[in-house]
Amino acid sequence: MRKIHFKIKRFDGNKEWYQDYQLAYEKGKTILWALTSIREQFDPTLVFTSACRHAICGSCGVKVNGSSYLACKTSLDEVLDTFKTDYLTFEPMGSFEVIKDLAVAWEPKMEKMEKVKPWLIPSVEGDVEGGFIQSEEDFHHIASPTDCILCGICASECNQLAVNDGTYLDPFILNRAYRFAVDSRDGSPEEHIRPVIENELWKCMHCMQCATSCPKGIPLTEQVAFLRQESIRMGEVNNQGAKHAFAFVNDVRTKGRLNETMLPIKTDGLFKTATTKVPFALRMIKKGKINPFHMPKAVEGIKGVQEIYKYAEEVENR
Amino acid sequence: MRYAFFPGCTLESAEEELMISTLKVAEALGIELIELKGWTCCGASHIQDVDDFLATSINARNIALGEELGVSKIITVCNTCTLMLRTAKDKLDRNDNLKTRVNESLRGTGMQYKGNTEVTHLLWMLIEEYGLENLRKKVVRPLTGLKVANFYGCHILMPPKIMGFENHRNPQSMEMVAEVLGAESVEFDQRLACCGFHSVFPAEKEVMGLTGMNTLSSKTSGADCLVTPCPLCQMQLDAYQPDAQKGFKEDITMPILHLPQLIGLALGLSPEELAIQRHVVDAIPMLRRSLQLV
Numbered sequence: 001m002r003k004i005h006f007k008i009k010r011f012d013g014n015k016e017w018y019q020d021y022q023l024a025y026e027k028g029k030t031i032l033w034a035l036t037s038i039r040e041q042f043d044p045t046l047v048f049t050s051a052c053r054h055a056i057c058g059s060c061g062v063k064v065n066g067s068s069y070l071a072c073k074t075s076l077d078e079v080l081d082t083f084k085t086d087y088l089t090f091e092p093m094g095s096f097e098v099i100k101d102l103a104v105a106w107e108p109k110m111e112k113m114e115k116v117k118p119w120l121i122p123s124v125e126g127d128v129e130g131g132f133i134q135s136e137e138d139f140h141h142i143a144s145p146t147d148c149i150l151c152g153i154c155a156s157e158c159n160q161l162a163v164n165d166g167t168y169l170d171p172f173i174l175n176r177a178y179r180f181a182v183d184s185r186d187g188s189p190e191e192h193i194r195p196v197i198e199n200e201l202w203k204c205m206h207c208m209q210c211a212t213s214c215p216k217g218i219p220l221t222e223q224v225a226f227l228r229q230e231s232i233r234m235g236e237v238n239n240q241g242a243k244h245a246f247a248f249v250n251d252v253r254t255k256g257r258l259n260e261t262m263l264p265i266k267t268d269g270l271f272k273t274a275t276t277k278v279p280f281a282l283r284m285i286k287k288g289k290i291n292p293f294h295m296p297k298a299v300e301g302i303k304g305v306q307e308i309y310k311y312a313e314e315v316e317n318r
Numbered sequence: 319m320r321y322a323f324f325p326g327c328t329l330e331s332a333e334e335e336l337m338i339s340t341l342k343v344a345e346a347l348g349i350e351l352i353e354l355k356g357w358t359c360c361g362a363s364h365i366q367d368v369d370d371f372l373a374t375s376i377n378a379r380n381i382a383l384g385e386e387l388g389v390s391k392i393i394t395v396c397n398t399c400t401l402m403l404r405t406a407k408d409k410l411d412r413n414d415n416l417k418t419r420v421n422e423s424l425r426g427t428g429m430q431y432k433g434n435t436e437v438t439h440l441l442w443m444l445i446e447e448y449g450l451e452n453l454r455k456k457v458v459r460p461l462t463g464l465k466v467a468n469f470y471g472c473h474i475l476m477p478p479k480i481m482g483f484e485n486h487r488n489p490q491s492m493e494m495v496a497e498v499l500g501a502e503s504v505e506f507d508q509r510l511a512c513c514g515f516h517s518v519f520p521a522e523k524e525v526m527g528l529t530g531m532n533t534l535s536s537k538t539s540g541a542d543c544l545v546t547p548c549p550l551c552q553m554q555l556d557a558y559q560p561d562a563q564k565g566f567k568e569d570i571t572m573p574i575l576h577l578p579q580l581i582g583l584a585l586g587l588s589p590e591e592l593a594i595q596r597h598v599v600d601a602i603p604m605l606r607r608s609l610q611l612v
């Protein structure tokens with residue numbers, strides 16, 4: 001009989017260990033079925049959270065072989081096929097404080113989420129008695145971000161959170177800020193966006209993990225792009241992130257290609273570059289990786305490229 | 319085999335060794351790469367943060383340059399270039415209204431985006447079209463005894479609805495190529511980690527920590543070198559390695575190779591022909607030792 005081998009990370013509040021369990025293989029089951037079966041058949045002390053079993057409550061996020069999944073939505077067969085093995089390691093989600101075994105703490109995350117004012121700040125057009133009318137088109141702007149079930153899988157996979165001191169906002173928090181900032185009934189989008197800017201918005205590494213792992217398919221990285229565009233519209237351009245992005249925009253406009261030699265100066269300014277980036281620059285020059293005298297020529301067809309910019313500015317962003 | 323070639327900005331300057339090694343390997347394999355005339359920067363995952371229409375349009379132009387050549391595919395050797403071009407293509411092919419507006423913006427270029435040319439990465443092309451068995455036949459110096467840590471980089475895998483060549487949670491393409499070349503792939507924790515390159519300026523502290531974790535993890539697993547299909551990962555892990563070392567007590571030293579350099583070694587090219595001497599962390603002593611090169 002085919003057996004599936006589970007190694008589950010345990011934590012009792014003091015010590016951590018891995019514990020092995022085995023289940024007879026059954027076709028067409030979920031990974032939540034595996035956890036539930038282990039608890040019911042072998043070990044009532046195993047702690048994990050779940051409730052709805054229908055990808056609605058968001059309580060069953062877990063890491064399997066290093067990759068985060070919503071346990072009730074994920075087929076065991078799919079996971080076995082992905083890793084080409086009958087040996088699975090279960091661990092709690094990353095970037096969360098662990099309470100016990102696979103159960104993680106949400107309170108600190110909720111406290112952090114309050115920073116972006118995750119509630120509707122009514123516009124003057126609406127009021128409590130008359131209601132807040134929203135057109136169907138405007139509703140569609142918030143339909144996707146409202147799908148978030150707060151499962152935390154985006155945070156578990158976020159590469160910035162994995163190395164951050166905790167200031168950076170979890171992708172689901174950025175999603176909340178976005179969701180209210182684009183809501184036509186909200187009168188103060190800046191009140192949601194300002195805290196995002198103040199909490200390291202430009203540290204997103206653009207790794208695409210959040211958008212990739214979201215069980216609801218919310219385009220979280222597009223939202224980061226939107227929040228950054230909004231920050232620029234709000235005049236927040238004097239920071240490394242925005243300056244770095246503008247260096248690309250401007251180099252493509254003038255030459256078509258990036259001037260790598262000038263990039264640090266455009267991003268950090270001459271002073272910071274001179275004081276912090278000299279060892280880096282010297283080792284690059286020594287290996288012939290940077291030629292400080294190389295000034296790229298404009299690419300063939302640069303006039304056409306500039307016409308694209310003109311169209312984008314005059315027609316699209318009018 | 320004939321392809322349009324989109325090199326991307328780093329191949330012209332900091333990562334010129336990838337240009338050199340890619341062209342050498344293509345020649346040795348009988349693959350003709352025609353560099354797109356007048357290609358521009360792909361936006362490098364930054365331009366959309368200022369203006370996404372612009373990001374899509376400049377890449378519509380890049381793809382149109384390839385369409386003009388009448389080849390079936392545009393080849394890239396950079397994960398981020400691949401993602402940027404494929405993202406633009408995906409948007410244009412799914413949204414006629416956007417395509418019309420983008421083509422309007424392309425008027426001054428004298429070209430139109432049609433949507434009949436695919437964008438692929440050299441790694442994918444070798445597996446899908448060239449064939450690993452054909453590659454195996456070209457190996458004259460099997461990399462026996464060389465232990466490689468395959469570092470994929472995010473943008474060759476995600477998001478899968480745009481990249482989708484293989485399962486992003488457990489890809490195998492790099493291991494398949496390494497096996498054909500005779501090298502041994504080691505397992506290491508950071509195989510699918512992010513290099514952090516795209517936020518190295520605003521998140522310097524975090525990214526240096528990540529760089530050290532990445533190279534240290536490959537070292538602990540016994541790798542002789544780390545190999546990546548992306549010049550941006552290579553630059554982050556190699557050129558910034560001395561900076562990252564400052565945050566670690568342990569020695570994190572790890573030579574970082576570009577995928578075409580690894581292939582080139584197995585095809586009998588010398589480290590110098592593949593411009594491996596350009597790396598900040600010297601890989602040549604390790605290669606001489608492991609491959610008994612003179």
Ligand code: FES
Pocket residue numbers: 049050051052053054055056057058059060061070071072073
């Ligand atoms: S149990 Fe509710 S989302 Fe999985």
